[in-house]
Amino acid sequence: xxxxxxxxxxxxxxxxxxxxxxxxxxxxxxxxxxxxxxxxxxxxxxxxxxxxxxxxxxxxxxxxxxxxxxxxxxxxxxxxxxxxxxxxxxxxxxxxxxxxxxxxxxxxxxxxxxxxxxxxxxxxxxxxxxxxxxxxxxxxxxxxxxxxxxxxxxxxxxxxxxxxxxxxxxxxxxxxxxxxxxxxxxxxxxxx
Amino acid sequence: xxxxxxxxxxxxxxxxxxxxxxxxxxxxxxxxxxxxxxxxxxxxxxxxxxxxxxxxxxxxxxxxxxxxxxxxxxxxxxxxxxxxxxxxxxxxxxxxxxxxxxxxxxxxxxxxxxxxxxxxxxxxxxxxxxxxxxxxxxxxxxxxxxxxxxxxxxxxxxxxxxxxxxxxxxxxxxxxxxxxxxxxxxxxxxxxxxxxxxxxxxxxxxxxxxxxxxxxxxxxxxxxxxxxxxxxxxxxxxxxxxxxxxxxxxxxxxxxxxxxxxxxxxxxxxxxxxxxxxxxxxxxxxxxxxxxxxxxxxxxxxxxxxxxxxxxxxxxxxxxxxxxxxxxxxxxxxxxxxxxxxxxxxxxxxxxxxxxxxxxxxxxxxxxxxxxxxxxxxxxxxxxxxxxxxxxxxxxxxxxxxxxxxxxxxxxxxxxxxxxxxxxxxxxxxxxxxxxxxxxxxxxxxxxxxxxxxxxxxxxxxxxxxx
Numbered sequence: 001x002x003x004x005x006x007x008x009x010x011x012x013x014x015x016x017x018x019x020x021x022x023x024x025x026x027x028x029x030x031x032x033x034x035x036x037x038x039x040x041x042x043x044x045x046x047x048x049x050x051x052x053x054x055x056x057x058x059x060x061x062x063x064x065x066x067x068x069x070x071x072x073x074x075x076x077x078x079x080x081x082x083x084x085x086x087x088x089x090x091x092x093x094x095x096x097x098x099x100x101x102x103x104x105x106x107x108x109x110x111x112x113x114x115x116x117x118x119x120x121x122x123x124x125x126x127x128x129x130x131x132x133x134x135x136x137x138x139x140x141x142x143x144x145x146x147x148x149x150x151x152x153x154x155x156x157x158x159x160x161x162x163x164x165x166x167x168x169x170x171x172x173x174x175x176x177x178x179x180x181x182x183x184x185x186x187x188x189x190x191x192x
Numbered sequence: 193x194x195x196x197x198x199x200x201x202x203x204x205x206x207x208x209x210x211x212x213x214x215x216x217x218x219x220x221x222x223x224x225x226x227x228x229x230x231x232x233x234x235x236x237x238x239x240x241x242x243x244x245x246x247x248x249x250x251x252x253x254x255x256x257x258x259x260x261x262x263x264x265x266x267x268x269x270x271x272x273x274x275x276x277x278x279x280x281x282x283x284x285x286x287x288x289x290x291x292x293x294x295x296x297x298x299x300x301x302x303x304x305x306x307x308x309x310x311x312x313x314x315x316x317x318x319x320x321x322x323x324x325x326x327x328x329x330x331x332x333x334x335x336x337x338x339x340x341x342x343x344x345x346x347x348x349x350x351x352x353x354x355x356x357x358x359x360x361x362x363x364x365x366x367x368x369x370x371x372x373x374x375x376x377x378x379x380x381x382x383x384x385x386x387x388x389x390x391x392x393x394x395x396x397x398x399x400x401x402x403x404x405x406x407x408x409x410x411x412x413x414x415x416x417x418x419x420x421x422x423x424x425x426x427x428x429x430x431x432x433x434x435x436x437x438x439x440x441x442x443x444x445x446x447x448x449x450x451x452x453x454x455x456x457x458x459x460x461x462x463x464x465x466x467x468x469x470x471x472x473x474x475x476x477x478x479x480x481x482x483x484x485x486x487x488x489x490x491x492x493x494x495x496x497x498x499x500x501x502x503x504x505x506x507x508x509x510x511x512x513x514x515x516x517x518x519x520x521x522x523x524x525x526x527x528x529x530x531x532x533x534x535x536x537x538x539x540x541x542x543x544x545x546x547x548x549x550x551x552x553x554x555x556x557x558x559x560x561x562x563x564x565x566x567x568x569x570x571x572x573x574x575x576x577x578x579x580x581x582x583x584x585x586x587x588x589x590x591x592x593x594x595x596x597x598x599x600x601x602x603x604x605x606x607x608x609x610x611x612x613x614x615x616x617x618x619x620x621x622x623x624x625x626x627x628x629x630x631x632x633x634x635x636x637x638x639x640x641x642x643x644x645x646x647x648x649x650x651x652x653x654x655x656x657x658x659x
Contacts, residue, residue, distance in 0.1 A: 028409050028513060032621035037600035041263035041293060042300040044270050044307070056622045076410035079446065080621060082345040084267055084361035104446055105414050106345060110361035158250055160375075170363050174275045180367055182252055182375040 001050065001094040005067055009096060010115075010168050016139040018096045019146070020068035022132045025057070027074035031086040031107065033057055034078065040085035049085050050092035065094045070136065072128045073100040078107025084114060091116040097136050099143055099154070101125055112161045115169030119143060119154035127152070138166055160184065216241045224488035227381040228451050229416040231487065232356040236339050238373055247380045247494070256338040258368040259287040261325050262294070263600075264343035266304045267362035269311050272369065279315075281372035286317035287333070289325035292596040297603035317369075323568035323594050326350070326536040329357075330436055331465055331570055336454045337485045341368055345443045346536050346618060351417075351451035352435035353458055354485060358448050379416040379448045380494035381487075387422040388502040389429065393653035395546070396434035397538055397616065397636035400441040401507040403499065405517025413446030415494065418487055420453065422498075429501070432461040433542035440537045441618065444514040454485060506639050506652055510620040511631035520639065523649045527559070530613040531644035532625075533637045534565030534592075535599040538616035541574045543637040548580040550641035550655045551587040557647030562589035563598055563605040589644065601625040607632075614643045 001009075009018070033056030040049055054061035071077075071090065077100035078086060087110050090098065097117035101124055111118035117138055124143075128134065133146040141154040141162070160181035167173045173181055220226070220234045220241060234245040236253035245251050260268045265288050280286050288308050296302035312319035320328050325342065326349040334340060336354030340347060343365040350357035360374070368374050384403070404411070419438065421427040430438075435452045442450030452458070462483070506520040533539070533547045547564060556562040564584050566572040572594055575581050584591045592598075598605025599617035607613055607626030613633070615625070620632035635643070638652035 030619075030621050032619065032624050036623050037263065037292075038602050038606075041600070041602060042298070042304070044266045044304060056628060059628075076413065076446070079409055080345065080619060082264065082343055082347075082359040082361055084264065084343070084363060088267075102410065102413070104410065105448055106359050106361060109364065113361055113363045170367065171271050171274045174367075180371065182250075183371075 001067055001092060005094070006092065009067060009094070016166075017135060017137050018068055019133060019135050020070045020096050021066065022070050022072045022128050022130060022134055024128065024130045025071060025073040025077070028076050028079055029057070029073050030080035031078055031083050032080055034086040035083065035089045037081075040083055040089070046088050046092040049089040053089040053093035053095070062093045067094040068096045069094060070134050071095055071098045072124060072134075073098065074125060075101045077103050079104035082106045082110075084110045087111045087114050087116040087118075099124055099134075112157070112165050113170045115165055115167070115172065117165060121152045121154050124152060138162075220244065221485065224490045225492070226488045227416065227491040227493065228354075228418055228485075228487040229356065229379050229381055229449060230491070231485065232337065232339065233376060233378050235337070245378045247378050249378045250375055251378060252373050252375050253339055255285070255341050255368050255372055255374055257285050257287060257329070257333060257340045258365050259289060259325055259329065259340070259342035259344070259347065260362060260365045261288075261292055261344050262290045262301070262305055262308060263292045264362045264365070265308050268343055268366040268369070269307060271363040272366040275366070275370070277366070277370045280317060280369050283315050283317040285372065286315065286369050287325070287329075288312050288317060288319050289323070289328060290319075290321040291324045291594070292600060293602045294322050294593070294595045294597075297597075323570070324536045324539070324596055326440060327540065327567035327571065327594075330432075331568060335462065336458065336483050341365065341374060346440050348443050348447060348450050349436050349440035349536060351439040351442075351449050352432060353462065354451060354454040356449055356451075359443065377414070379414055381416040381418055381491070382412060383418045383420060383493040383496045385420045385422055385496070385498040386426050386430075386501060387498060388426070388500040390501045390504070391653070392656040393638055393651075394501075394504050394506055395636040395638060396430065396437045397441065398504050398507045399499065399501065400438045401509050401514075401517050401634065402504050404441070404445045404515050405507065405509065407445050409445060409513060409515045411445040411515075412442065415447055417442050417447045417450040419451070426501070427455060427457065430457070431542055432457060433540040436540060437538055444619065453487075454483065459483065506636065508614070508633050508635045508639065508649060510633035512620060512622050514620060514634065520649070520651045523633065524651060525648045526633075527612065527648045528614050528643055529560065529611040530605065530607065531556070531560055531562045531640045532565070532598050532605055532613055532615040532617055533640050534563070534567065535596065535617035536567055537618040538637050539565055539567030539571065539594070541571050543616065544571065544575050544580050545578070546636075546638045547641040548578075548583045550638060550645070550652065551589060552583045554587055554645050556588040556644045560644055560647045562587070562644040563592060564589050565592045565598060565604065566594045568594050598625060614640050614649055616640050
């Protein structure tokens, strides 16, 4: 995906709604599958990282993605290493969101940090087929399967996490506000 | 091989002594109703020291040490630069470690190492090269009650000395470098009581693999693990090296932190490694008091369980997932191409001692290569001093510098197509150590050494009964 396309996708996400077709994965898709160490440790360029997205599943996966596609997975997506390059590779390869029954802790944090929507929907298993078109509302944290019409509510996160996500990640958020989001919302933190 | 630009490792702790007025946190420190995680987060809360934090609360905490290594540091530096942040909150709490592909295996890696060195020089922060970060932190920096965050999932290793230590991503580390703070969610805690005696040839690694096999790869996701000993006899079986192995490997079931009680073994370790004075138990200054931090007796746990050490056999995990755990008999004689002893999970002197015991006077099987990698320069030096390196070389094994190289398949022990490796390293994921078609099985250093000699997965117990 080019920088221009990336920015276009980012604008759509800021508006709140994106559409894309689903790629189905099973349980325990770990970060070594998402991007092996030997590739991620040799570059600091997100577009280079994108060439190895899901390499452990299919080395050519990045070529098969259409901009805006969505990963739909089972339990414990993103387990293993702390590598932020994992969500970065997916995002810059054109993936607009990851939906999973559950996420590994660090991957989940990293996804919000780098602006890749991570939607935890425990009942998603069996409700999406390979290639189904999905509509994702980032403001409401909902997913609609446009084939079946079913709407799913993802696990809701604190406001500062959603703000960070909608603005494209922590770096973009900081550039705009000159402050970290958890600082801005500090007074309202305990309600979440 | 440590370049410390602005601070010695002990200085950062002394700074903490000066900074914190202990009377403010005394009530929380003494509170019997808090788990370890609840207590530390309550004490480190930047807003107030009078509130007891409970699971699910989101709290901004002061961070005592923030680390990134050579596969996560460059991205942290990039994020910091993109945000336009030009100065660090506290260079003495900012640690960069070049360990994963050390020394650089190629030009691309060398350029990223260069970026880190230039950053460290510019900001006068701590730069370490050639020891694995987690082992360096244990040997020189970690202390009970600290909050340690690292852009590396195995940062949780420092829980072995009673630190709140957790892995996070690169950009969040950049935020900590900038502000000295980060938000944390207070985790639920699982309490694991250990009882009985290890059988000969069974070790800490077998225990943690057994546990992961029981609970699964996400069995402790978002959770804190608190390990407890049912009596002094059990406690004595858990050296600091063994505790470090368990805290480190707890990541493989998703644990946020994994902590051991602070006891005389902790104090002895810290004293031997020059971090506390000999007489620390009845001290009055803040640091001494913090050393004695403990989880409360009446804390509420999400789950409590007991593991009897006597029931554990040598365990082998794999391939492809760490929770695919087998007793050794199920995989006996499976032929291997490589045996790897090392990594932050099992590359400490206790591990190298066991490997030397088994390899002494024996030869590595002619169809197998054996690679031994210490976790740090300190472990490397001790292995030379004790004569282990001679033993390895005589057996036909290779002894490398301290690095994460083989464990992450970047250099010094990568696997080719369809090759099979038994390894004491941290993970056995698809393609972890090299080719996507290669297979990795995880086991204790004893099982790996026995397998190296026999050319196939082998039960280590016979090497302990016969000697």
